[in-house]
Amino acid sequence: MAGYRDLLRTPGVARMIAAQLVARFPNGMMSLAILLHVEQQTGSYGAAGIVLAAASVGQAVAGPITSRWMGAWGMRRVLSLTLAVCVLAVLGLALLPLNLPGYMVFALLAGLSTPPVQSAVRTIYPKLVNAGQLTPLFSLDASLQEIIWIVAPVVITVVSTQVGTVQGLLLVAAILVLGGAWFILSPEVGRVRIPRxxxxxxxxxxxxxVMLATVIGFLLIGACSAVEVGVVATFGHGGLEAGLVLAVFSVGSLAGGLAFGHIPIGPWAMARRLLIVTVGLGLTMVSLNIFWLGGTLVLAGVGIAPALAVLFAITTASVKFSETAEAFGWAGTGQLIGxxxxSAVAGILIDQSGPTGAYLAAALFAFVGLVVSIVFVRAFPDLRDRDPSPHPDTEPIQTARI
Structure with a gap:
């Protein structure tokens, strides 16, 4: 923890972490807010699922594109433009009398215009700290983002169910504005320029x-999504049990990221972390007892944030600085598709064999990720004695001796 304290004392680091967490907080609220609002307005979960799929498609398509734009037009300009459009789209979903195609259009627009905060901040990080601090910073970032997935769904569910779904979407828009403005106006966003x-x-x-980060991110987040569907199927929507079990899953990830963030990243780092995730998820199928599931998901969670930290580090270390934002955009798209x-595979298996099918799906996603990380271990850069920062865009020019 002393290392993390020193890291947070580095000028700009604590501000960047806090600002990006608030700016990304709506990411943990948007899906539920749209789902609850459209279901209430149309009376159909099927319609709500279609609208939610439109938003997800928009996010997946836009991620690499808007991230690359930051190198051409500047971070502040792209972030401001996407933020403005996204807020207007969310307000349209909340306030306009729409039919199903109208909801789909505005949801797609909200997805396409989601500000690329994640790509921006992970491009900025290497400019804030020295090479020895970069891996712990990625691990701290991966750990603290669990706060979003613990708190945000609870907040939006309470507001949307107890106050109203319109108010829930308005809350999403308000946090988008406040968090986005804080991040965009941060000095570090203005100082760091991404070359074209x-x-x-x-x-x-x-x-x-980068391909490995995208593929393994797809599989890892696919496993996490299957777990979420399985937990809801196990305990239902009405009780506290589902929320508590998912919370301890995230707490395990938070603890794992903080505990192992200082460990240097070698070629086998991903395989070791995914082995923990795979074993934990495999054990979930033994029993659906709440205490057993909670314990096994804590174990699985211990490997998740450290695995994400490896993905961030190998992406950064393998590209030029001008390519960093786009690379993270592709990785984000892989995670969204995952x-x-x-969710889809888990849902199909639940229909066939009950909630246990979802945990089987999660374990299989994690196992395939483990196999990929072992088979392609030589493609992972060895960062134990190497600067994990991006490659500079300028290269030395050889001149003839006179």
Missing amino acids: SRRAFGLVVLKPP AAAG
């Missing part, structure tokens, strides 16, 4: 570490 990338759009994802795939 000279490579064609999409080529960065073909780099083996979330949708995990």
Whole structure:
């Protein structure tokens, strides 16, 4: 913890972490807010699911594009533009008398215009700290983001069910404005300039570490989404049990990230972390007792934030600084698609074999991620004795001796 205290004393680090957490807080609220509002307005969970899918498609498509724009137009300009459009789209969902196609259009627009805060902040981090602090910073970031997934769903559920779904969406819009403004106006966002990338759009994802980060992110988040569906199917929507079990899952991730964030990242780091996740998720199928599930999910959670930290570090260390934001955009798209795939597969297996099917899906997603990390271990950069910062965009020029 002393290392984390020193890290947070580094100028700008604590402010950036806090500002990006608040700016991204609506990410943990938006899906539930849209789902509850559209279901109430249309009386159909099917319609709500279609609208939610439109928002997810928008986010997945836009991630790499808006992230790359930051190198061409500047971070503040892109973040401000996307923030303004996203807020207007959320207000449209809340206040306009829409039919199903109208909800889909505004949800798609909200997804397409989601501000690329995650790509921006992880591009800024290497400019705030020295090489030795970067891996612990990524681990701290991955750990603290669990706060979003613990608190945000509870807040939006309480507001939407006890006050109203319109007020829930208005709360999302308000936090978008406040958090986005805080992040955009932070001095570090103005100081860090991303050079324009000279490579064609999409080529960065073909780099083996970036491809691995995208694929394993897809599988890891797919496992987490399957767990969420399984827990809800096990305990239902009405009781506290589902929320408590999912909370301890996130607490395990938070604890794991803080405990193991200082460990140097070698080629086998991802495999070791995913082994913990796979074992924990595999044990969930033994019993659906709340205490057993809570314990096994804490174990699985211990590996999640450390695994995400590895994904962030290998992405940063394998690209030029001008490519960092786009690379994180592709990784984010992989995670969004993984979330949708995990939920879908879990839902199908629940229909066939009950809640245990969802935990089977989660364990299989994690196991495939483990296999990928073992088979392609040589593609993981060894960062134990290497600066994990992005490569500079300027390279030395050889001159002839006279």
